[in-house]
Amino acid sequence: MPKRWLTGWRVHGQIAERLRERITTGAYPAGAALPSEAVLSAEFRVARNTIRRALHALEVEGLIVTVPAKGRIVRTDGYVVDSAYRYQVIARDLRGRIERGDLAPGDALPSEAELCWLYDVSRNTARQAFTMLEREKLIVSRHGKGRFVRPQG
Amino acid sequence: MPKRWLTGWRVHGQIAERLRERITTGAYPAGAALPSEAVLSAEFRVARNTIRRALHALEVEGLIVTVPAKGRIVRTDGYVVDSAYRYQVIARDLRGRIERGDLAPGDALPSEAELCWLYDVSRNTARQAFTMLEREKLIVSRHGKGRFVRPQG
DNA sequence: ACTCAGGGACGTCTAGGGACGTCTCATGTT
DNA sequence: AACATGAGACGTCCCTAGACGTCCCTGAGT
Numbered sequence: 001m002p003k004r005w006l007t008g009w010r011v012h013g014q015i016a017e018r019l020r021e022r023i024t025t026g027a028y029p030a031g032a033a034l035p036s037e038a039v040l041s042a043e044f045r046v047a048r049n050t051i052r053r054a055l056h057a058l059e060v061e062g063l064i065v066t067v068p069a070k071g072r073i074v075r076t077d078g079y080v081v082d083s084a085y086r087y088q089v090i091a092r093d094l095r096g097r098i099e100r101g102d103l104a105p106g107d108a109l110p111s112e113a114e115l116c117w118l119y120d121v122s123r124n125t126a127r128q129a130f131t132m133l134e135r136e137k138l139i140v141s142r143h144g145k146g147r148f149v150r151p152q153g
Numbered sequence: 154m155p156k157r158w159l160t161g162w163r164v165h166g167q168i169a170e171r172l173r174e175r176i177t178t179g180a181y182p183a184g185a186a187l188p189s190e191a192v193l194s195a196e197f198r199v200a201r202n203t204i205r206r207a208l209h210a211l212e213v214e215g216l217i218v219t220v221p222a223k224g225r226i227v228r229t230d231g232y233v234v235d236s237a238y239r240y241q242v243i244a245r246d247l248r249g250r251i252e253r254g255d256l257a258p259g260d261a262l263p264s265e266a267e268l269c270w271l272y273d274v275s276r277n278t279a280r281q282a283f284t285m286l287e288r289e290k291l292i293v294s295r296h297g298k299g300r301f302v303r304p305q306g
Numbered sequence: 307a308c309t310c311a312g313g314g315a316c317g318t319c320t321a322g323g324g325a326c327g328t329c330t331c332a333t334g335t336t
Numbered sequence: 337a338a339c340a341t342g343a344g345a346c347g348t349c350c351c352t353a354g355a356c357g358t359c360c361c362t363g364a365g366t
Contacts (some may be wrong), residue, residue: 001349010340011340011341012340012341012354035325036324036325037325037326038324040335046341047341047342047343047344047350048342048343048344049340049341049342049343050340050341050342052326052327053340053341066326067325067326068325068326068327068348068349068350069324069325069326069348069349069351070325070326070349070350071324071326072325072326085349085350085351086350086351087350089343089346098342111314111315111316112314112315112316113314121351121352122351122352122353123352123353123354124350124351124352125350125351125355127316127317128350128351130316131335135349140360141315141316141317142315142316142360143315143316143317143358143360144314144315144316144360144361145314145315145316145359145360145361146314146315146316147315147316162336163310164310164311165310165311185340189354189355189356190311190355190356191355193353196324199310199311199312200311200312200313200314201314201358202310202311202312202314203310203311205356206310206311207359220355220356221318221319221320221355221356221357222318222319222320222321222354222355222356223319223320223355223356224354224355225355225356230309231330238319238320238321239320239321240320240321264344264345264346265345265346266344266345272321274323275321275322275323275350276318276323276324277320277322277323278321278322280346280347281320281321284347294345294346294347295329295330295345295346296328296329296330296345296346296347297328297329297330297331297344297345297346298329298331298345298346299344299345300345300346307366308365308366309362309364309365309366310363310364310365310366311361311362311363311364312361312363312364313360313361313362313363314359314360314361315357315358315359315360316357316358316359316360317353317357317358317359318355318356318357318358319348319354319355319356319357320355320356321352321353321354322351322352322353323350323351323353323357324349324350324351324352325348325349325350326347326348326349326350327346327347327348327349327352328342328345328346328347328348329344329345329346329347330344330345330346331342331344331345331348331360332341332342332343332363333340333341333343334339334340334341334342335337335338335339335340335341336338336339336340
């Protein structure tokens with residue numbers, strides 16, 4: 001039985017198999033984040049590219065989902081995993097409150113500081129959420145005063 | 154003797170006086186950074202704007218220098234204080250090596266990782282230094298290979 | 307009336323840390 | 337010869353923390 005794991009040919013295939021096991025056995029539970037490429041390449045003592053090939057296979061099989069700048073998540077059976085960035089979550093919430101009329105045209109939105117507190121994010125992230133809504137022309141910003149739901153559609 | 158320090162009129166004048174003392178007595182030594190506006194306003198239990206008025210006075214008097222995003226520095230007698238950002242320092246060094254011919258046209262520059270190590274900065278800061286030199290058209294970047302001194306001036 | 311202080315909101319920048327994405331090239335396996 | 341791997345470079349984005357800059361407005365002191 002040739003002990004040639006992790007050498008020469010098809011290393012990425014073998015790593016993919018091991019990762020597949022960890023997912024099916026629940027070592028990497030559904031919805032959880034996988035270790036990063038850097039961590040995995042350190043664990044298997046293998047180049048980052050090799051890890052990426054293995055992960056790519058798992059993604060094609062639909063076992064995991066990749067989110068740039070965030071990481072990889074084990075897919076939940078038949079369900080959409082949360083692959084949203086923090087600022088997108090905040091923007092979505094606010095957008096909902098505006099579209100439901102919960103926040104009427106002219107109303108003041110929560111301030112940056114309030115959003116930081118509410119969502120436990122940095123000011124930059126809160127601002128990024130606002131920036132999205134401003135680009136969508138849903139809100140306007142007034143220097144020194146605050147942000148407001150844009151009057152008349 | 155009306156004990157009305159820090160109340161009503163001219164609070165910022167009184168704070169300026171106290172800070173002036175700290176500088177002349179060496180509590181804030183020359184070349185050192187002052188506490189931030191937030192810290193000072195907490196210490197004197199005063200609004201940030203009030204602190205800013207006091208600091209503005211000291212700056213006009215030439216006692217301190219303000220560097221946005223960095224802080225305020227006590228001026229050294231007759232000398233220019235180091236008010237440069239980290240990425241500017243790195244860019245200046247590299248620019249010097251290029252202009253001296255130490256790095257000739259076509260030569261490879263240190264990689265981002267090397268710069269991080271050499272200057273103990275984050276990759277973002279190293280990249281910002283490179284970005285400056287690229288804008289100055291002193292260097293060019295080649296994806297996957299590295300950065301090089303621009304051929305023929 | 308006028309000025310100042312307080313407090314808060316938004317604007318802009320530096321800096322650090324991390325994840326994935328893409329590309330190049332030398333080396334080794336088959 | 338063909339392919340995979342290892343190693344490393346640059347590219348882009350997310351997120352956090354913190355500094356100073358600007359503006360608005362209310363209320364208190366004179």
